[in-house]
Amino acid sequence: MPSHLPRRAPVDPSDVIDTVTVRTHLEQLLQERQNLLRELEPRTLPSVDPVAYQTAVSSLRVVEQITDALDRLHAGTYGRCIRCGNQITAGRLEVVPHAAACIDCQNHADAV
Numbered sequence: 316m317p318s319h320l321p322r323r324a325p326v327d328p329s330d331v332i333d334t335v336t337v338r339t340h341l342e343q344l345l346q347e348r349q350n351l352l353r354e355l356e357p358r359t360l361p362s363v364d365p366v367a368y369q370t371a372v373s374s375l376r377v378v379e380q381i382t383d384a385l386d387r388l389h390a391g392t393y394g395r396c397i398r399c400g401n402q403i404t405a406g407r408l409e410v411v412p413h414a415a416a417c418i419d420c421q422n423h424a425d426a427v
């Protein structure tokens with residue numbers, strides 16, 4: 316009996332994504348961002364409060380990304396890189412649940 320073999324067969328990561336938990340988490344993040352945007356709204360003119368404006372701009376981007384992630388969850392493509400089609404690692408999805416690209420593609424996009 317060889318002892319170096321893995322005890323379990325590799326699991327398809329798409330099988331281990333708990334869509335209910337992910338959706339709840341994403342909806343919670345979405346809610347937080349929307350609350351923040353509502354708070355910032357009176358000040359989000361670059362001439363009034365540049366910091367609030369920048370925060371609002373980046374929050375709006377995140378809101379878009381979360382909405383896209385919820386769409387992908389619904390379509391059954393959540394967790395798959397939109398660029399190369401590879402599975403995004405569970406660790407990355409834990410840190411960035413609305414990640415649309417795997418770390419390699421993201422790094423490449425950031426570098427451009």
Ligand SMILES: [Zn+2]
Pocket residue numbers: 396397398399400401416417418419420421
């Ligand atoms: Zn990728």
